[in-house]
Each structure stands twice: as structure tokens, then as C-alpha cells.
Amino acid sequence: MIKPAIEDAIRGAHDTRMIRVGSGAIAGAADVFIDCFGASPAVIVADAATYDVAGAAVERALRNAGVPCRPSYVFAATPAVYADYETVMLIVAHLRHSDSIPVAVGSGTINDIVKLASHLSERRYMVVATAASMDGYTAFGASISRDGYKQTFSCPAPVAVVADTEIVTAAPAALTASGYADLLAKVTAGADWIVADALGAEAIYAPAWHLVQDSLRRWTGNPRGIAHAQPQAVERLTEGLLITGLAMQAHRNSRPASGAEHQFSHLWEMEHLEQEGVWLSHGFKVGIGTVAVSAMYDQFLMHDFSGLDVDRLIRRRPTRDQLAARIASQHTIPILRKKSVEETLAKVPDDDQLRARLTTLRSSWGDLQGRLRRQLLSPEEIRSRLHQAGCPSDPATIGVDQDRLHRSYHGARQIRRRYTVLDTAMETGVFDACVDRLFAADGYWRAA
Ligand SMILES: [Zn+2]
Structure with missing residues (x-):
């Protein structure tokens, strides 16, 4: 079925024309393919696990509907597929052999790889979602x-996009939990x-804002339901993640x-936090980033900027x-050093702008x-x-100790030219x- 909210959101999207979400939605995958791509042949791209839970069924349905299917590309179970350029x-190379339309069957990694490869x-391509693990399915960009x-x-x-909520609800609990954290991050x-808009750094684009923020409390209101894989909670989460992606599509950036909070996650990823411990999903890192940023807001909001000495701040800036x-x-990491200088300088205003x-x-x-x-929730509530x-x-x-977390407040600000509260805090001294x-x-982090 198509949810009314999703139908609304699709109107503002540039690329996505059709989304089917619901219990048993996978049965309609072949119809969706034919509606969108006519008589083109298809090629499934999946990993061993997602091929088992959905890929094989989609391939069968496509064949039964008369869609020619080229040999599927199925990544082995180990090592886990990584979203890097070589894999793309x-x-x-696999697509070069035919004129087929890729059908990505999986979640974040498979979707990102196929999005860029296509x-x-x-x-163009289509995706069959196997987990509510992040908001990238419908997003512009990989x-x-x-x-x-x-x-x-x-x-x-x-x-x-086809998202069968029975399949999504049965996904490993860590994937669903990751999607929840990625959605809760929309609070910060x-x-x-709001800050970037108010200070003239980046205006709010109202249609995209409302798509995400108007329903955010409803989508994220039942965290226990997420842990227990309650169908209604997972369905709301799936809807929230897909609509958030459509908002990025409408706005043409993320x-x-x-x-x-995402900048904390990107920083840790580039510092290879993973290699030092267990696998960490995007959502899990973003979740901790959300706590870190809401704690920062707590401090920031205690200041009174109504008496700001603007001239002094401008005189004393480096x-x-x-x-x-x-x-x-x-x-110490060369690529991180180069990028941090580049990205930070790109957002430094001149004296008049500041x-x-x-x-x-x-x-x-x-x-x-x-x-x-x-807008905000307290760090305790997020946690x-x-x-x-x-x-x-x-x-x-x-795997983030106190020293690293402390450094990360600086690193997260520097890693990206996007204007956030970290920049406002810096500019106001x-x-x-x-x-x-x-x-x-x-303080919050010592007591916590
Ligand atoms: Zn995210």
C-alpha cells in the first residue's frame, strides 16, 4: 500500500516515482518494476543474507511476470560488504555486460553501492529494502x-522503493535500532x-522541514516498540526514514x-573507530553524536547573547x-588534516558577514x-x-573514551562546511x- 504521508512526500521528490510500503509489499515488486521500467531486463544486487530473505523471491516474481533477469550479483556473507569505491x-563492471536495470535488495550498504554504480x-534503479536501518534509501546521493x-x-x-514491513520487522534487532537512532538524530x-536559518547561513526550505519535523515526535515516540519489533512501531520508523530521505531529495542535500551529530559520526568513521573494536552501524554512531550535540545545546542555551560585544569578537578572531x-x-591523520582545514576555511565568514x-x-x-x-530534547531524554x-x-x-569525545567536539566542527551550533559557539567565543x-x-560527561 502507499501511505498518504509518503504519497504527499513523493510530490516534492525529483527522482523517486513510486514507493510501496506495507505487509506483503514484496508481492507487488514485479508490478512496480514493470510500471517504472517497462520491458527492460533486471539484475538483482544483494548480499548472501538479503538474497535469502528477499532477493530470491523478487527474482522469482520478476521471472513469473515475464521480466528477463540477468545473472544476479550476490556478495558473499564474509567479509561484510563495505561501501567503498572499489566495490562500486x-x-x-557487472552492469557493463547488459542493459539491465539494477534492483538493489538490502539496506544501507547495498543501496549506496547500487545507487552510485547505477x-x-x-x-536508473530500484531498491527493495530489507531493514529500517537508515534514511538513505530515498535520499539523493550515496x-x-x-x-x-x-x-x-x-x-x-x-x-x-519497495519496503515489505514483514521483512523489515524481522530484520536483525541492531539494524532496526540503528534506524531509530538515525531518525531521532533529526531532533538536533x-x-x-534553525540556527543556520536564523543567522543567515542556510535558509530553511519549508517543504523539506515540514516533511521531517511535523511527524518526528510520532515516528520516534515508541522506542520500546522498536526494541520489541512491534509491527506498528517499525512501520512508523520505516515511514519516517523513507520520508526523511524524500525531504533530502526535495532539498537536494542532506x-x-x-x-x-552526523559530523561526530563521520569523524569517528574516518578515524577508523571501527577497526579498534566491534562493527558499528551509522545509526549507533549518530545516536551517540546526538547525545553529544544535545548536551552541547544545553550549555549553549545557558548563555545570554543579547549583550554580545560584536566588535570585540571580530577584533580578536584569528x-x-x-x-x-x-x-x-x-x-595526525593526513587526509583528515587536509579536509578539516579545507572544510573549516570554506565556512569562515569575512568580517562583514560575521x-x-x-x-x-x-x-x-x-x-x-x-x-x-x-525543538530540542534533553541529553538524558535522548539517551x-x-x-x-x-x-x-x-x-x-x-569505543569512544572521554578524551576522544572531548577532542571530537573540535573535530566534528572542522570536518564539514555545514554550519551548526558548534560554529555559532565558536564564533561567539x-x-x-x-x-x-x-x-x-x-559536568554532564563526568557525571553521566
Ligand atoms: Zn544518517
């Missing part, structure tokens, strides 16, 4: 590692967009779904060269503070929900005070 090129092969650096490649979203992502040298000295921004903050602080308080949903809620459980407070003997 394997699929590009784009590089100049063809998150792929190249030369050790995780980046978002611009490429169109799928033409069609939304706050960051701003509606991603703020500073030059671009000083800033570049300071950032470079904070990184004066305008800080003057706006000073005059509208009361209003902005109120909007942010209404409690993550815990109830079955996600890690403590940095240590994902309260960044160190906020972070130091969090790590003081009685």
Missing part, C-alpha cells in the same frame, strides 16, 4: 569511502537548521536530516592562516532560544530513548567554555 566499480552506468575518506557522491535516488539536525595552522596541528551574523544573534536571541528549546530502543547510549560502549563545562568534574 565491481557493480559497474549513476556511473547511466541508468555515502561511499574513497581513498580513506567517506564522502557523499551526488547521484539520483531510486525510481522505486533540526535545531542546527541538511533536513543531518547536523553536527586570521585564516592562524586558523589553518591551528586546525592542522590538531590532526558582524551581520552576530548582530542578528544579539537582537533575536530571546526568540531563537525559545525556538531551540521547543533514555536510545537505550529503550536497544541502541548504545554511552560513548564508551562504542563560548565554545571552549561549553565543552570544558561538559567535561568538568561535575
Whole structure:
């Protein structure tokens, strides 16, 4: 079935034309394919697990409906498929043998690989979702590692998405929990967009904003239901993740779904946090990032910016060269050092821009503070929900100790040119005070 909310969201989408969500939706996969791609042949791309739970059934349904199927590309169970550029090129090579339309069967990794491979092969694709594990199914762009650096490649979203909620609900609990954390992250992502909008850094695009934020409380209101794989809770989560992706598609970038909390996650990924311990999903890292950012907001909101000494802040700011040298000295990984300097300098305003921004903050602080308080949840509440949903809620459980977390507040700000509360805290001169407070003997992170 098509949910009314999804039908609404599709109207603003550039690439996706059809979404089928519901119990037994997989039975309609062949019809969806034919509606979207006519008589074109299909090729399934899956891994061993997703081929078992859905790929084989989709292939059978396609054949029964008369769709020619080229040999499927099924990744072995081990080693786990990784979303890197070399893997994308394997699929590009496989697609070169025929003019077939890729049907990705899987979740985050398989979808991202096929999304980029399809784009590089100049063809469209369709995805059959096997888990509610992240919001990337319907998003514009694919998150792929190249030369050790995780980046978002611009490429169109799928033409069609099929999400059978029976299959999605039966997915491993950690995948569903990851999707919950990725959706709960829209609380801080939304706050960051409010800040960027209010200070003239990046305007809110209302249609995308409303798609995500108007239903966010409903989608994330039952974390226990997520842990217990209750069909209604997982269905709401699936709807939320798909609509969030459509909001990114409508906005043509990830701003509606991603703020500073995602920058913590990207940073840890590039620092190869994973290699030091167990596998960590995107959502699990983002979840801890969401706690970190909401704790930062707690501190930030305690300041009163209505008396800001704008001239003094501008006089005392470092030059671009000083800033570049300071950032470079904070990184030991070469690619991270280079990118951090590049990305941070890209968002540094000139004196006039900064004066305008800080003057706006000073005059509208009361209003902005109120909007942010209404948008945010406390770090305790975020943590409690993550815990109830079955996600890690403590940095240590994902291998992030206090020192690393402390450094990450700086690193997360530098890693991306997106304007977030971390930048506002820096520009107003309260960044160190906020972070130091969090790590003081009685501060949030020591007590937590
Ligand atoms: Zn995400």
C-alpha cells in the first residue's frame, strides 16, 4: 500500500516515482518494476543474507511476470560488504555486460553501492529494502569511502522503493535500532537548521522541514516498540526514514536530516573507530553524536547573547592562516588534516558577514532560544530513548573514551562546511567554555 504521508512526500521528490510500503509489499515488486521500467531486463544486487530473505523471491516474481533477469550479483556473507569505491566499480563492471536495470535488495550498504554504480552506468534503479536501518534509501546521493575518506557522491535516488514491513520487522534487532537512532538524530539536525536559518547561513526550505519535523515526535515516540519489533512501531520508523530521505531529495542535500551529530559520526568513521573494536552501524554512531550535540545545546542555551560585544569578537578572531595552522596541528591523520582545514576555511565568514551574523544573534536571541528549546530534547531524554530502543547510549560502549569525545567536539566542527551550533559557539567565543563545562568534574560527561 502507499501511505498518504509518503504519497504527499513523493510530490516534492525529483527522482523517486513510486514507493510501496506495507505487509506483503514484496508481492507487488514485479508490478512496480514493470510500471517504472517497462520491458527492460533486471539484475538483482544483494548480499548472501538479503538474497535469502528477499532477493530470491523478487527474482522469482520478476521471472513469473515475464521480466528477463540477468545473472544476479550476490556478495558473499564474509567479509561484510563495505561501501567503498572499489566495490562500486565491481557493480559497474557487472552492469557493463547488459542493459539491465539494477534492483538493489538490502539496506544501507547495498543501496549506496547500487545507487552510485547505477549513476556511473547511466541508468536508473530500484531498491527493495530489507531493514529500517537508515534514511538513505530515498535520499539523493550515496555515502561511499574513497581513498580513506567517506564522502557523499551526488547521484539520483531510486525510481522505486519497495519496503515489505514483514521483512523489515524481522530484520536483525541492531539494524532496526540503528534506524531509530538515525531518525531521532533529526531532533538536533533540526535545531542546527534553525540556527543556520536564523543567522543567515542556510535558509530553511519549508517543504523539506515540514516533511521531517511535523511527524518526528510520532515516528520516534515508541522506542520500546522498536526494541520489541512491534509491527506498528517499525512501520512508523520505516515511514519516517523513507520520508526523511524524500525531504533530502526535495532539498537536494542532506541538511533536513543531518547536523553536527552526523559530523561526530563521520569523524569517528574516518578515524577508523571501527577497526579498534566491534562493527558499528551509522545509526549507533549518530545516536551517540546526538547525545553529544544535545548536551552541547544545553550549555549553549545557558548563555545570554543579547549583550554580545560584536566588535570585540571580530577584533580578536584569528586570521585564516592562524586558523589553518591551528586546525592542522590538531590532526595526525593526513587526509583528515587536509579536509578539516579545507572544510573549516570554506565556512569562515569575512568580517562583514560575521558582524551581520552576530548582530542578528544579539537582537533575536530571546526568540531563537525559545525556538531551540521547543525543538530540542534533553541529553538524558535522548539517551533514555536510545537505550529503550536497544541502541548504545554511552560513548564508551562504542569505543569512544572521554578524551576522544572531548577532542571530537573540535573535530566534528572542522570536518564539514555545514554550519551548526558548534560554529555559532565558536564564533561567539563560548565554545571552549561549553565543552570544558561538559567535561568538568561535575559536568554532564563526568557525571553521566
Ligand atoms: Zn544518517
